[in-house]
Amino acid sequence: MADSVQGSGSTGVPPGADAGEASRPRKSSWKYIGPGIVVAATGVGAGDLVATLIAGSKFGYTLMWAAVIGCVVKIALAEATGRWHLSTGRTLFEGWRSLGQWTTWYFAVYVVIWGFIYGATAMSSSALPVVALFPDGPSLKFWAIVCGLAGLVFVWFNRYAVFEKVMTVLVGIMFVVVVYVAIRVGPSVGKSFAGLAPVLPDGSLLYTLGLIGGVGGTITMAAYGYWVNAKGMTNSSWMKVMRLDNRVAYLTTGIFVIAMLIVGAELLHSANLALTKGDRGLIDLGKVLEDRFGTVTSKLFLVGFFATSFSSLIGVWHGVSLMFADFVERFRRDREGAPVELGTAAEVAEGKREKSKYFRWYLLWLTFPPMALLWLDQPFGLVVVYGVLGAFFMPFLALTLLWLLNSSRTPGEWRNGILSNVLLAASGLLFVVLCVQQIIEVFNK
Template sequence: MADTTDHSTDDTYSADDTYSADESASPTTRKASWRHIGPGIVVAATGVGAGDLVATLIAGSKFGYTLMWAAIVGCIVKISLAEATGRWHLATGRTMFDGWRSLGGWTSVYFGIYVVVWGFIYGATAMSSTALPLVALFPDTPGGLKTFAIAAGLIGLALVWFNRYARFEKLMTVLIGVKFLIVVYVAVRVAPDLPAAFAGLAPVLPDGSFFYTLGLIGGVGGTITLAAYGYWINSKGWTDATWMKMMRLDNRVAYATTGVFVVAMLIIGAELLHASNIALTSGDKGLLELGGVLEDRFGVFTAKLFLIGFCATSFSALVGVWHGVSLLFADFAERIQRTRQGIDEDAVAEVAEGRRERSWPFRAYMLWLTFPPMGLLWLDEPFGLVIAYGVLGAAFMPFLALTLVWLLNSERTPREWRNGTVSNSMLALAGLLFLILAVRQIVDLPWSDFF
């Protein structure tokens, strides 16, 4: 945690740099120090899962370096969303869910249904994704995928259940370090065409790539974990606007790291697959197929190293969700319960002091993420559940972007920290982008199977 005695006026942040506000109203801020970065590492480790890697990999395999710009834009969009989430927590001293509740009871109804259905499906997906590379590394293990998937869920549960935020952050730093080094190593190994990569920064849309490009922009670097970012900065001990400059540095580091992952995977797809006209299966299994291509090209060591990186990527997303989304759910459950009891609470202080991590809703949601989804390892996902998951999931990112616009332009936010032109433009762009993707995703759901 930063030295709280460092309140130098030489380091005061002027809100006029980005937001429409009077400079004299801007609070004195703590110095932004690289050694205090942490929540950004957590959000980067959680937000970039196997699905993000394979989507970027396939983009490179289909279009070469042409969509490099889209991957970069995706990171910029997510920087804006995460910054807005963090700014709400620090400027108002209220949590994201508290902000949603102030917009009306409909937000609690939507979030309550969403987080239950999403958690059930995601739990099985995260466990299976972590298990896939382990099965490839240890093919003779009895039970195969189910054994490794159950083990991943139980280990993730134990790591979050028995540790507090500080240790959780250190674990996530190790996991992101492993996958960062491995993915960059493989990208360097395939010998990128640097002139073509720089040319890919020009915004060009190849034929038939419109919705694919929007999906690439929207899929880079997390969904619900963006809402969890505010809870992680509170868990770090950043609880008021004096931490704003530190939060912004932390957030930029997070998405710079995410950008490196995305660019590295796009390079691998462009050089290893596009040039050889090799097509991969969509979904996590595409990464297993890439392991086979790497083995043919560079040998067993590189292939196995990549599988370890694949496992670290999936497991870091699993552990991050077990912690971050459980914090969101705990805030949701505790706020509703205490409102009914007429109890006023300081939710930000409870998160910062670690009381949310010891609460029964936090642990109950972790159990929900772990045990009920194990049943899906034996059963195909019911069509009705797939439809509900698809509709609710598609609606979340427009919900987040548009409610942030609402909250950060209203009197709920102190004037000096309200949105300016840049932030409003980025959040509006994100909301429109995710709304288009939501409609597309809902239309593409298997409605005929359901009816």
């Protein structure tokens, strides 16, 4: 069948199909949805949910409109990433490489330092709800190591098709739990709709920018095109399918964000309760839920907390390892003078990147060196570099996509239109502002 997609090992072109058949546009279909769910689940971590809860606890429903705009921004960014991969047949790193060697050096430094710090963060975040569920069991460090090793083994021995199915299950758990809790606290429909009117209460600017730019916005957005290719979509005939997949994913993210805003507004704002910043804020919420609704609701929430954190862990373990493998392979071929055609998105679809030794090298880097940070305080200098590089990544992504998709590197039919340019330019400006804010916070610590 011309529409067959089997994940890794398939390019989406059936045996015996000619080029005309392969390039014929596919119809949008729900049965191909997957990469968007993966990128949304990976991008929305426990820290994002806490930030949303705190915004709801401070300003009630007032910033609901910012959550909606944030979804539109993410849809535009992910669509641009997927459109580059499908329209050119090249990976995003190949696009960055065409902009100059500065992109190679930036990505190399970023992916090494970011991975080292993030590995420890993801393992700890996944362990927190497990410790809360089993308070008489082993320590947080023990469960963090178990979560890291579980992610390593799962990604090492499975290819994209299985990975996507597990991520979909975790998203289902997240979705059911978050929506259930939001319904349980009794949302105010009238106030919810009133929150769609763009209003900025005093002291809300940074929270507003964070809601628009922060939730679901990480390096994993750049991995979206790689997951699209891994699904078996490798050319522009899949454009409609990719766009449906992307919209469904970020509408789902929007529901997560709105549900957590409702919880913050109804459960915390009205009672004037404060949460700890960072992932531990969800432990605080679990205790509030237990006091208000009982043990069952609290335990169910902690299960959803684990699904949120662990989906981010295995998503990064898979997606960023794909990017790293492509980065090293492209760098190696450049040095050897190999033709560009060897580094195509089709290789990702065929599973070559997942089988690469470089993919597994980065998996090991994400898992074992960061375990040292579970015992040691993070060195200040490393935290500063990590914070600065992390702050620069989303502006880097938005502005380089704007550059690539308005140049001759992209086929004319698939270059940016007015709407895409406005959204990418606006998101780039937004991320620059957030970048400056984050750098100031890093150096003020």
